[in-house]
Amino acid sequence: MNIGILGLGLIGGSLGYDLRSQGHHVLGVSRRESTCQTAVALGSVDEASVDMSLLAVADIIFVCTPIALIVPQVEQLITHLSAATIITDVGSVKAPIVQAISPLWERFVGGHPMAGTADSGIEAAQKNLFVDRPYVLTPDATTPKDAIAILEEIVRSLKAKIYHCQPEQHDRAVSWISHLPVMVSAALITACTGENDPAVLQLAQNLASSGFRDTSRVGGGNPELGVMMARYNRQALLGSLQQYRQNINEFINLIEQKDWITLEAKLQSTQQARPFFTD
Amino acid sequence: MNIGILGLGLIGGSLGYDLRSQGHHVLGVSRRESTCQTAVALGSVDEASVDMSLLAVADIIFVCTPIALIVPQVEQLITHLSAATIITDVGSVKAPIVQAISPLWERFVGGHPMAGTADSGIEAAQKNLFVDRPYVLTPDATTPKDAIAILEEIVRSLKAKIYHCQPEQHDRAVSWISHLPVMVSAALITACTGENDPAVLQLAQNLASSGFRDTSRVGGGNPELGVMMARYNRQALLGSLQQYRQNINEFINLIEQKDWITLEAKLQSTQQARPFFTD
Structure with missing residues (x-):
């Protein structure tokens, strides 16, 4: 199969490696000539170009650009394609992307591979x-069944x-499970750094260990990524944050009222609930 | 030196190992006869008893009971001691303990070794x-300087x-850095489990990965320990929680107002602040 990859970063580049190893012919497009050269040299793609028309022969195209570029790039891309081409994306938010692209392209299937590393760019691809x-x-009820089936077969071949x-x-x-934790964790850092006694702040920094390290990890991550989450998943994240604030209020109330029995019951329920997310 | 350890759990038992290896004679007291026998058999203490009078010959005594028992046990303990004996504790909250014991015993120095494992009990000691x-x-201004110096020398010998x-x-x-993260993390779990669409909850559980795992870890820990933190450090924790809620409110406001520039600046500041706590 001819498979196109638009956007040769961590996800696009990694897809290229796996799809080539499955025997597909992989065509890559990047906005930068140097990225195209690197992708070919590394063996992530068979051919690469800054010109989207390279993808005209692709049977299916994975759009792997940063989320803000997915819709505008697809708008350009489809001027080069025949109607049989399947398009899928790898954006980490789906509703706004599906809503924008579905009316433009019948054979579009939204997708989100939940893999990543702390690094980015074609050099980080693996x-x-x-x-x-x-x-x-x-997919929705109008998505062509054969397009879904073809994409599924490719995804299965990635062992995802x-x-x-x-x-x-x-x-x-x-x-x-992804965007709320970033804000929860970032607010923990900002709250701690707001301590106004310098001696206490210094002591807190000295005493912090694995509990603080783990709870603050995602809040100390890439700021641009955090903004993207908030920007593109704004409604859902606001809903989660408001629910979360209610839960913080409940913890505050229990501690204010010294209701240790209910607090312990709540902490027992969190102890029991967590393995459903982590096992 | 004769060193007493009152409470032979993870901390008391571990202190025993290290102090014996420094050549001290270590006397242990536990409420349970079986714990006394185990502590001697494991080599954590030289002698052990359920009777506090064993500690009458100690030069310094480490009180290593659960936090709720520290003050009542010290009240009993001092009836067996001569005025020269130094007492220290290992409780994870200091103000209420220091306030209660200082008037009872001149040669008392509050302490908190910040070491622990997920396990507890004498068998977990290492x-x-x-x-x-x-x-x-x-210590405060009234704590005898020689008592502080003797305790410091012992602590230094532990390489702490x-x-x-x-x-x-x-x-x-x-x-x-310890108690607020537990509540922040527990509230994350309770908020997520409050999702009322079972399909979304199931999906969230399936999709959760390292970000959720790390942010939720301390909130899924020992419920009794969480209650102890809230109970004995109530005022400080409430102050931290209220500051934290203000920070959550700020994140919500920025996202509601689509103020992506300020949100990015805030996330940049958390990215920059975190290493001061974790490096």
Whole structure:
């Protein structure tokens, strides 16, 4: 199969490695000539170009640009394609993307491979990045069945775990387990650094250990990525944050009222609930 | 030196190993006869008894009971001691303990070795538990200098890092970096499990990965320990939680107002601030 990859970063480059190893002919497009050269030299793609028309012969195209560019790039891309071409994307938010692209292209299937590393760019791309990782697909009732089937077969060949859901369900689920934790964790850091006794702040910094390190990790991550989450998944994230604030209020009330029995019951329920997310 | 340990759990038992290896004669007291036998058999103490009078010959006594028992046990303990004996404790909250014991015993120095494992009990005790870990001491102006010096020498022999501060400063510092993260993290779990669409909840559980795992870890820990933190460090924790809620409100406001520039600046500041706590 001829497979196109638009956007040769961590995800696009890693897809290229795996798809080539499956015997597909992989065509890559990047906005930068140097990225095209690197991708070919590394063996992530068979051919690469800054010109989208390279993808005219592709049977299926993975759009792997940063989220803000997905819709505008697809708008340009489709001027080069025949109607049979399948388009999918790898954006970490689905509703706004699906809503924008579905009216433009019948054979579009939204997707989100949930794999990543702390690094980015074609140099960070790696083989087998998607093995055992979730890969969410968000087709709707109008998505052509054969397009879904072709994409699914490719995703299965990556050894990823496929999940199907509506775009809005995806966005709410990731707001809980990915986007909300970033804000929760960032607010922890900002609250601590707001301590106004310098001696206490210094002591807190000296005494912090694994508990603080883990709880603050995602809040100390890439700021641009955090803004992207908030910007593109704004409604779902606001809903999650408001729910979260209610829960913080409940903890504050229990401690104010010295209701240790209910507090312990609540902490027992969190102890019991966590393995459903982490096992 | 004759060193007493009252309470033979993880901390008391681990202290015993290290102090014996320094050549001290270690006397242990536990409420349970079986724990006394285990501690002697494991080599954590030289002698052990359920009777506090064993500690009458000790030069210094480490009180290592659960936090709720520290003050009542010290009240009993001092009836067996001569006035020269130094008492220190290892409680994770300092102000209420120092306030209660200082009027009872002149040669008392509050302490908090910040070492622990997920396990507890004498069987979990280990050698070198305190190496490179913070060990906070909270003497005040009235604490006899020679008592502080003797305790410091012992703590240095454990290869722990000594910090001095006021009990209230300790309690505020640990509320930021230890007790607040537990509540922040627990509220994340309760908020997520409050999702009322079962399909979204199931999907969230399936998609959760390292970000959620790290941010939720301390919130899924021992419920009794969480209650103890709230109960004994109530004022400091409430202060931290209220500050934290203000920060959550700020994040919500920025996202509601689509103020992406300020949100990015805030996330940049958390990215820059975190290494001061974790490096």
